[in-house]
């Protein structure tokens with residue numbers, strides 16, 4: 001059960017190949033290689049198999065294969081295969097959207113030996129983009145049964161689910177500053193002592209989620225109505241509906257609940 005991300009196949013690899021067929025942002029995986037004129041990208045070694053991403057053209061016949069979006073795939077596959085499939089989708093989508101130089105408009109070429117698109121005219125290199133986003137579980141009170149966590153419902157969520165606060169890191173900002181800013185912007189609460197918890201690639205479409213825990217310092221909850229529908233303080237024994245296990249938000253909440 002392993003996934004080793006790589007940009008080129010190892011010379012000593014003689015195992016079988018598997019192909020992640022990427023249709024839109026959905027995937028299916030089998031041993032059928034790409035058609036001759038389709039783009040492929042090496043993903044890495046998964047359980048001793050060499051995995052390739054296949055960029056399936058958008059106008060493909062729907063009978064080509066039964067693809068699953070990455071959320072559905074998560075329910076069907078072990079975590080390391082889900083991460084590899086997420087890498088496949090992100091790299092294919094990056095290649096699709098970097099066919100021309102962002103500076104001079106020239107068609108780009110794959111740079112030899114690295115995961116980059118290179119402009120043959122001006123030399124601009126474009127690498128796959130990862131957008132860091134932080135997600136924070138804020139707690140209030142001393143550790144113990146009376147401690148509370150701040151959970152919020154986003155305005156765009158269809159179900160009455162409550163989760164940690166999240167937002168993208170701004171250019172020039174540290175992760176710790178992003179935690180403090182985002183919590184203040186979304187619910188008007190001041191927090192202190194942001195502490196790193198763990199990270200999770202989040203391929204919707206290209207985030208890296210950075211989980212933090214932080215302590216309440218001051219303020220009353222006042223939701224930014226453009227982002228947060230409702231927010232509140234919850235004890236471990238009185239939690240609302242929380243996110244499913246796929247997300248680092250759930251891992252943050254679970255870790256706090258277990259204490």
Ligand SMILES: [Zn+2]
Nearest residue numbers: 101104119122
């Ligand atoms: Zn250029």
